Amino acid sequence: MRRLRALDLFCGAGGVAKGLQRAGFHVIGADIDPQRNYCGEGFIQDDVMALLALAVEDPSFITNDADFVWASPPCQAYTDLQKQNKRAYDDLIAGVREALEWIGLPYVIENVEGAPLVDPVRICGASVPGLRVIRHRLFVPLIGIDCPAEHPPVFTHDKRKAHYGQLDQNLSFVQVTGGGNATIANKRSAMGIDWMTNAEINEAIPPLYAQWIGVQLAAHLSA
Numbered sequence: 001m002r003r004l005r006a007l008d009l010f011c012g013a014g015g016v017a018k019g020l021q022r023a024g025f026h027v028i029g030a031d032i033d034p035q036r037n038y039c040g041e042g043f044i045q046d047d048v049m050a051l052l053a054l055a056v057e058d059p060s061f062i063t064n065d066a067d068f069v070w071a072s073p074p075c076q077a078y079t080d081l082q083k084q085n086k087r088a089y090d091d092l093i094a095g096v097r098e099a100l101e102w103i104g105l106p107y108v109i110e111n112v113e114g115a116p117l118v119d120p121v122r123i124c125g126a127s128v129p130g131l132r133v134i135r136h137r138l139f140v141p142l143i144g145i146d147c148p149a150e151h152p153p154v155f156t157h158d159k160r161k162a163h164y165g166q167l168d169q170n171l172s173f174v175q176v177t178g179g180g181n182a183t184i185a186n187k188r189s190a191m192g193i194d195w196m197t198n199a200e201i202n203e204a205i206p207p208l209y210a211q212w213i214g215v216q217l218a219a220h221l222s223a
Contacts, residue, residue: 004221006214007066009048009096010073013200014039015193016110019210020070024218028065037195049092052099059103067221068106071096072205075112093117106221108213109140110205120144123209125173126151130208132173132190137205142216157181178202 003026008016011029017040020027027040032047044051048071055062062069073092093109093116100107111117113136121144125131134151155169174182174190182190184198191206 004067004218005065007062007069008040009052009069009071011035011038011040011043012072012203013037013196015191015196015201015204015207016070016072016210018193019205019207019212020214022207022211023214025214037197037200039195049095052096052103056099056102062103063105066105068108068217069100069103070108070110070210071100072110075115091116106217108142108217110209111138112136113138122146123212124148124151125206125209128206128208128212130192131206132171132186133176133206134173135176135191135206137209139209139213142213145212155181176201 004024006020006025006027008027008029011017011031013035014029014037017027017029017038028042028044029035029038029040030044030046030048030051034045035043073096074090093111097109109117115138117138117140120138120140121142123137123139123145124147125133125135127145127148134154152173153163153167154173154175155167156164158164169182169186174186176182176187176191180187180202187201188194191201191204192208193201193204196204
């Protein structure tokens with residue numbers, strides 16, 4: 001049987017691609033920046049919004065080569081980063097959603113909490129065996145993996161935290177962000193990613209998130 005084909009928009013270095021591959025998909029990524037570590041079967045370097053505009057004019061531009069579309073637009077506009085540096089970031093979710101609705105393929109939009117997604121589900125890494133990150137992410141649509149009754153403590157360098165000095169970052173949950181608290185080795189271990197640089201992994205989602213979503217999509221598309 002032909003492998004199902006996924007188009008991975010705003011792909012970064014391929015946390016999504018690796019998970020979708022494990023769920024059985026052939027994955028082509030697209031990103032405005034070069035991604036030398038991208039792990040999908042193919043990569044397109046281009047402005048993703050321009051690609052979507054072309055597909056709105058002629059949906060076959062995408063539908064001939066993909067069974068579904070995954071989109072992870074930049075999240076900075078919805079995080080504390082915008083408040084901290086008072087910089088305006090592009091808010092792309094509404095435009096991405098409108099384009100994908102018009103194109104007509106099944107799609108997933110992924111982003112951080114606070115992003116303007118419609119009826120999203122959440123995945124919490126604290127409920128995913130094998131991960132050491134909480135890293136809440138929202139997905140539209142499908143079934144999420146919600147938080148445990150209580151989040152585990154996260155390794156910290158902040159002496160004001162009650163659990164400061166009580167955790168081993170080689171074993172505990174860690175924070176994976178640009179201002180995170182972990183070594184690159186522990187970020188990779190915590191996220192289930194072994195091929196990304198520090199900057200790349202800060203922007204990624206764990207492949208297990210995309211694998212969970214991908215298995216649901218594969219069942220839907222194969223029905």
